[in-house]
Amino acid sequence: MDANSVKQIARTWMDLLLQKDAAAFAALFEEDGVYIDPAFGIARRGTKFVSIHHEKWHAAVPDFRADVERILVDGRTAVIQYLGQGTFSGEALGPPDHRVEPTDRAFKARAVVILDFSEAGRVRSCVEYYDRLSMPNGDRRPFADDLTLDGL
Known part of the structure; x- marks a missing residue:
């Protein structure tokens, strides 16, 4: 896979993240692919479990939307930085011992x-990093989170 193919698959991943079609989102992954959410x-x-994860997020944040700020590609790895927005107005999130209402x-x-792709162009692993206090809880962090990256 060349860099343009990796970038296009990463954009498709982002597009499907925003849609409520969990089956289509999960279909981007290898059968044994992993989705890691350290927060x-x-x-x-x-x-199956990637699909459940996707469903749970959209059930918790029904109005979730995001704007891609940049995509970086290195080999079969893509890094996507995005600005996510929404309202944590739906269902609770997290495992029972760390549930967030x-x-x-x-x-x-x-x-x-960070997305790592197989040779076939499917997601082998996905690790998504964000501040759990800001997203989805809505607490404002002590930095100018409304700056854009244009012109840097």
């Missing part, structure tokens, strides 16, 4: 996703 201490292995607060926060 909640969750690792989902396999397309909805706050009904809007959030705006940056996230970084």
